[in-house]
Amino acid sequence: MARMKFLCDADRCIECNACVTACKNEHEVPWGINRRRVVTLNDGKPGERSVSMACMHCTDAPCASVCPVNCFYTTADAVVLHSKDLCIGCGYCFYACPFGAPQYPRVGNFGSRGKMDKCTYCAGGPEPDLSTIEYEKYGSNRLAEGKLPLCAEMCSTKALLAGDGEMIAQIYKERVIKRGYGSGAWGWKTAYRETVAI
Amino acid sequence: MRRGRTLIRTFVAAAMLAGVAGAGAGPALAQTAPPTTAPTTAPNPTAESVNEDLLFKQAPTIGGRISIPDQKAANLIQPQGREWRGFHETWMPWIGAAAILGMVVLLALFYFTRGRIRLEHSEESGRKILRFNGFERFTHWMTATCFIILALSGLNYIFGKRLLMPVIGPDAFATLSQWAKYAHVYLAWPFMLGIIFMFVVWLKDNIPNRIDVAWIKAGGGIIGDKHPHAERFNAGQKVVFWMVAGFGAAMSVTGLVMLFPFAATDINGMQVMQGIHSLIGVAFIAAILAHIYIGSLGMEGAYDAMGSGKVDLAWARVHHDLWVEKEQARTASGPQLRAHQAPAE
Amino acid sequence: MKAFAVAVICAVAIGIAASYVLSTSQRYAWQAFSTSSARVSHPGTNLVGPRWTGDVKGPHDEVAGETTAPKRS
Numbered sequence: 001m002a003r004m005k006f007l008c009d010a011d012r013c014i015e016c017n018a019c020v021t022a023c024k025n026e027h028e029v030p031w032g033i034n035r036r037r038v039v040t041l042n043d044g045k046p047g048e049r050s051v052s053m054a055c056m057h058c059t060d061a062p063c064a065s066v067c068p069v070n071c072f073y074t075t076a077d078a079v080v081l082h083s084k085d086l087c088i089g090c091g092y093c094f095y096a097c098p099f100g101a102p103q104y105p106r107v108g109n110f111g112s113r114g115k116m117d118k119c120t121y122c123a124g125g126p127e128p129d130l131s132t133i134e135y136e137k138y139g140s141n142r143l144a145e146g147k148l149p150l151c152a153e154m155c156s157t158k159a160l161l162a163g164d165g166e167m168i169a170q171i172y173k174e175r176v177i178k179r180g181y182g183s184g185a186w187g188w189k190t191a192y193r194e195t196v197a198i
Numbered sequence: 199m200r201r202g203r204t205l206i207r208t209f210v211a212a213a214m215l216a217g218v219a220g221a222g223a224g225p226a227l228a229q230t231a232p233p234t235t236a237p238t239t240a241p242n243p244t245a246e247s248v249n250e251d252l253l254f255k256q257a258p259t260i261g262g263r264i265s266i267p268d269q270k271a272a273n274l275i276q277p278q279g280r281e282w283r284g285f286h287e288t289w290m291p292w293i294g295a296a297a298i299l300g301m302v303v304l305l306a307l308f309y310f311t312r313g314r315i316r317l318e319h320s321e322e323s324g325r326k327i328l329r330f331n332g333f334e335r336f337t338h339w340m341t342a343t344c345f346i347i348l349a350l351s352g353l354n355y356i357f358g359k360r361l362l363m364p365v366i367g368p369d370a371f372a373t374l375s376q377w378a379k380y381a382h383v384y385l386a387w388p389f390m391l392g393i394i395f396m397f398v399v400w401l402k403d404n405i406p407n408r409i410d411v412a413w414i415k416a417g418g419g420i421i422g423d424k425h426p427h428a429e430r431f432n433a434g435q436k437v438v439f440w441m442v443a444g445f446g447a448a449m450s451v452t453g454l455v456m457l458f459p460f461a462a463t464d465i466n467g468m469q470v471m472q473g474i475h476s477l478i479g480v481a482f483i484a485a486i487l488a489h490i491y492i493g494s495l496g497m498e499g500a501y502d503a504m505g506s507g508k509v510d511l512a513w514a515r516v517h518h519d520l521w522v523e524k525e526q527a528r529t530a531s532g533p534q535l536r537a538h539q540a541p542a543e
Numbered sequence: 544m545k546a547f548a549v550a551v552i553c554a555v556a557i558g559i560a561a562s563y564v565l566s567t568s569q570r571y572a573w574q575a576f577s578t579s580s581a582r583v584s585h586p587g588t589n590l591v592g593p594r595w596t597g598d599v600k601g602p603h604d605e606v607a608g609e610t611t612a613p614k615r616s
Contacts, residue, residue, distance in 0.1 A: 388557035
């Protein structure tokens with residue numbers, strides 16, 4: 001099976017936020033919940049770069065490790081998913097996540113912030129694939145339809161790559177070699193304990 | 199910057215090599231030159247670009263600007279979560295188990311070697327003296343019941359998935375944990391109130407003094423049969439008082455910081471707060487186990503102080519002689535010596 | 544025993560009171576992170592379905608019955 005990853009080529013990302021919009025629309029994500037976001041570093045300065053970030057579906061995911069009810073599971077594609085039936089909304093995943101991926105329907109008082117929501121890599125949840133109940137809880141399941149996450153597919157500059165880790169790393173490597181520069185695979189060291197060697 | 203300069207140097211070197219090759223071996227070889235031979239006059243687009251390694255050298259987290267109204271989302275990478283996870287998942291279960299099981303073993307050893315501290319009968323046996331009035335017992339039990347629920351629901355965060363979940367299954371465990379979480383969050387409030395009440399009510403009797411030094415030197419009467427002098431609270435009880443006040447305050451502060459996320463600190467601050475909360479929590483539980491032991495099983499006659507509020511005068515004379523003298527002097531007629539006096543509630 | 548019973552009842556009462564007080568200070572993410580120009584209606588009509596929050600009844604549920612879950616291809 002493939003080992004699914006995200007890779008954002010910051011030298012191509014133009015902060016158009018199409019990935020964010022695509023994600024929101026595809027999964028009917030509520031307002032205020034950001035499964036994916038675009039962060040601009042050094043904004044306005046010559047070295048400005050934008051990075052589109054969501055759950056990176058880490059290797060040996062910290063969220064899954066700290067969850068007190070073990071509601072996380074990793075699919076055969078190495079996508080980190082969780083069960084909203086088991087989630088108690090304690091917020092431990094939110095402490096552990098290096099990417100700020102876990103989102104909660106309510107803010108303030110931590111005790112009742114509701115069930116956690118995060119990027120599913122367009123792979124739904126533990127419910128039967130493509131069922132209504134799965135859609136209501138986790139959004140659409142594009143992986144079950146043979147499609148890749150919509151954010152990456154929509155990306156106008158193809159800065160955001162999604163797919164098998166080795167393949168997207170290869171694409172990125174070729175790009176870097178061709179154009180002669182690249183600011184690296186953002187977050188890969190933290191998420192996968194490896195980076196794209198060029 | 200350094201990276202950019204290296205790149206430029208590489209380009210220059212490559213261009214020179216290509217030039218030499220072209221002059222020597224003809225066009226065939228020149229065509230196989232790598233496509234990296236970009237014109238050196240072109241600006242290097244990455245010369246000033248931000249770089250993950252460099253940013254991590256400047257600050258422990260990487261953040262930028264974000265266009266959504268949630269400014270917390272501007273944090274791009276905060277790898278400290280992995281350290282917190284390492285602490286919480288590899289250290290905390292062992293620390294917690296060592297603290298609590300260690301205390302249970304210690305208490306068991308004490309029980310089987312020293313045994314129960316028996317009530318020493320005297321001519322005053324059978325007569326009662328009011329030790330804790332109704333409000334004192336109320337505030338003690340409110341704090342105590344909340345503490346037990348908080349302790350169990352707190353331990354559930356660490357040990358639940360390891361011990362309970364395999365037994366009762368994930369669905370039942372998730373439901374239980376959900377309710378445990380609500381109990382933890384909401385019963386924290388009467389607990390904090392109880393801590394404040396107890397602190398105010400018992401502070402005046404818990405100021406350390408010379409009698410406590412003598413009490414500690416005599417080993418508190420736990421080892422041996424001699425009973426050192428003690429006022430209303432002996433040095434051991436004073437330690438429990440200050441432990442509860444200190445730990446209670448620390449648990450309250452760290453708990454409140456976590457209860458209102460981002461009100462006081464950022465995510466890294468909350469990770470630290472969670473670590474402190476759990477470490478003090480298990481120490482608190484271990485200490486309270488000892489307190490429960492000595493107040494019930496460990497010492498005959500001690501439970502009455504919090505149970506009915508009235509203790510046997512013989513017991514009080516042995517364990518809190520100075521307090522009994524003071525009480526009897528205060529009410530010379532000795533109304534508290536009557537056997538069936540209703541506690542003031 | 545009476546003090547104990549009163550203590551337990553009081554603890555539960557304060558706990559329940561705390562839950563009510565705390566819930567008033569709590570807002571939905573769609574309220575907290577929307578700007579004045581954003582007209583977010585009931586998040587059951589234009590956002591994800593009623594089961595999303597899972598555990599607590601919110602303004603979602605008033606409109607939940609009317610909306611049908613989006614059907615996926």
